[in-house]
Amino acid sequence: MSIELPALPYAYDALAPVISQETMEFHHDKHHAAYVTNLNNAIKDTEVADWSVDSLINNLSAVPEGIRGAVRNNAGGHVNHTLFWDILTPGGATAPSGELAEAITAAFGSLDALKEAVAKAGATRFGSGWAWIVTDGDGKLSVVSTANQDTPLMGSAIAGCTGTPILGIDVWEHAYYIDYRNARPKYLEAIWGIINWDKVAELYADR
Ligand SMILES: [Fe+2]
Missing domain, CATH: 3.55.40.20 (Iron/manganese superoxide dismutase, C-terminal domain)
Known part of the structure; x- marks a missing residue:
C-alpha cells in the first residue's frame, strides 16, 4: 500500500495574509507531494515497502542502507509537513490553555x-x-x-x-x-x- 498525501485541513487561501494561497499551493501540492512520491519510489519493491511512515522514521537504522538517505529525507518531509498543516489554522485560539x-x-x-x-x-x-x-x-x-x-x-x-x-x-x-x-x-x-x-x-x- 502506498503512502498518500493528506489533503490540507483548510482551504489554500485560509491562512492568508500570514501565508498566501500561492505559497500553500506550491508548498502542499508540489513540495509535500514530491516527498510522498519520492518516498513511495524509494521503498517500492524493497523489504520495507509495507512499513508505515512512523515505522520508517522510528527505525531508520534498520532501513536498507541503499535507500536510507532517501527515506530519511522523504519520510521526514512527509511527517514534518503533515504535522505542520495540522498545527496551523485560521482564527485559532490566540494562546494555549x-x-x-x-x-x-x-x-x-x-x-x-x-x-x-x-x-x-x-x-x-x-x-x-x-x-x-x-x-x-x-x-x-x-x-x-x-x-x-x-x-x-x-x-x-x-x-x-x-x-x-x-x-x-x-x-x-x-x-x-x-x-x-x-x-x-x-x-x-x-x-x-x-x-x-x-x-x-x-x-x-x-x-
Ligand atoms: Fe516545507
Missing part, C-alpha cells in the same frame, strides 16, 4: 519567552530545517531545531535531538520566500497568528 499553558510557564516562564526561543531556533538554523517544540515522556517541554527534513523522532544519533514534536515550524525558504522574501524572522513572527493551539494541546496530551 490548561495543562499545556502550565508546562510552557514551567519550562520557559511565559508564552512570549517560548515564542522567542522558537524564533531564535528557526532564525539560527543555517540553511533549511525546522524549529520544534518537543516534549519528553514526563511532559517537560523544550525547543530544538533540526536540519533538512530530520525530525526529533529520528533520535539524537540522526537528528541531533530527541523528543515528541507538538509544534514544528518549517524554515525552508519554500515556506516563506514568496511572502517574506529573505526575511525569515518576519515569517517566524507572523506565524504565531495562525497557530492551532488546540491541536498543539491535543498533541501534548497524547504524548
Whole structure:
C-alpha cells in the first residue's frame, strides 16, 4: 500500500495574509507531494515497502542502507509537513490553555519567552530545517531545531535531538520566500497568528 498525501485541513487561501494561497499551493501540492512520491519510489519493491511512515522514521537504522538517505529525507518531509498543516489554522485560539499553558510557564516562564526561543531556533538554523517544540515522556517541554527534513523522532544519533514534536515550524525558504522574501524572522513572527493551539494541546496530551 502506498503512502498518500493528506489533503490540507483548510482551504489554500485560509491562512492568508500570514501565508498566501500561492505559497500553500506550491508548498502542499508540489513540495509535500514530491516527498510522498519520492518516498513511495524509494521503498517500492524493497523489504520495507509495507512499513508505515512512523515505522520508517522510528527505525531508520534498520532501513536498507541503499535507500536510507532517501527515506530519511522523504519520510521526514512527509511527517514534518503533515504535522505542520495540522498545527496551523485560521482564527485559532490566540494562546494555549490548561495543562499545556502550565508546562510552557514551567519550562520557559511565559508564552512570549517560548515564542522567542522558537524564533531564535528557526532564525539560527543555517540553511533549511525546522524549529520544534518537543516534549519528553514526563511532559517537560523544550525547543530544538533540526536540519533538512530530520525530525526529533529520528533520535539524537540522526537528528541531533530527541523528543515528541507538538509544534514544528518549517524554515525552508519554500515556506516563506514568496511572502517574506529573505526575511525569515518576519515569517517566524507572523506565524504565531495562525497557530492551532488546540491541536498543539491535543498533541501534548497524547504524548
Ligand atoms: Fe516545507
